[in-house]
Amino acid sequence: xxxxxxxxxxxxxxxxxxxxxxxxxxxxxxxxxxxxxxDFAEQATQNENNEVEDYLxxxxxxxxxMIKALSKIESGDYGTCQVCGEPINAERLKTIPYxxxxxxxxxxxxx
Numbered sequence: 001x002x003x004x005x006x007x008x009x010x011x012x013x014x015x016x017x018x019x020x021x022x023x024x025x026x027x028x029x030x031x032x033x034x035x036x037x038x039d040f041a042e043q044a045t046q047n048e049n050n051e052v053e054d055y056l057x058x059x060x061x062x063x064x065x066m067i068k069a070l071s072k073i074e075s076g077d078y079g080t081c082q083v084c085g086e087p088i089n090a091e092r093l094k095t096i097p098y099x100x101x102x103x104x105x106x107x108x109x110x111x
Contacts, residue, residue: 007094
């Protein structure tokens with residue numbers, strides 16, 4: 001799979017969606033649209049919601065970092081496992097376009 005233009009397009013769309021999601025989460029956590037509640041119980045609920053949104057924001061930031069694989073397409077390094085140097089299976093790239101490891105190395109790393 002030498003031509004990654006389709007995957008590049010998918011990655012660009014994912015990056016745009018994640019950037020939008022992260023901006024919304026950031027606005028919610030900073031309470032830019034609505035002030036912090038005055039009632040203590042409501043503040044506790046807002047804090048819990050902020051923790052969940054913070055987790056989602058961190059998750060989005062992680063994905064954004066992985067999607068920066070777009071630069072690897074430009075440099076010609078895309079589709080090569082960063083651990084063993086072997087090509088990453090085309091089906092894996094279609095499923096997880098920001099993969100930086102082949103299935104074998106990813107399996108070892110997760111255990």
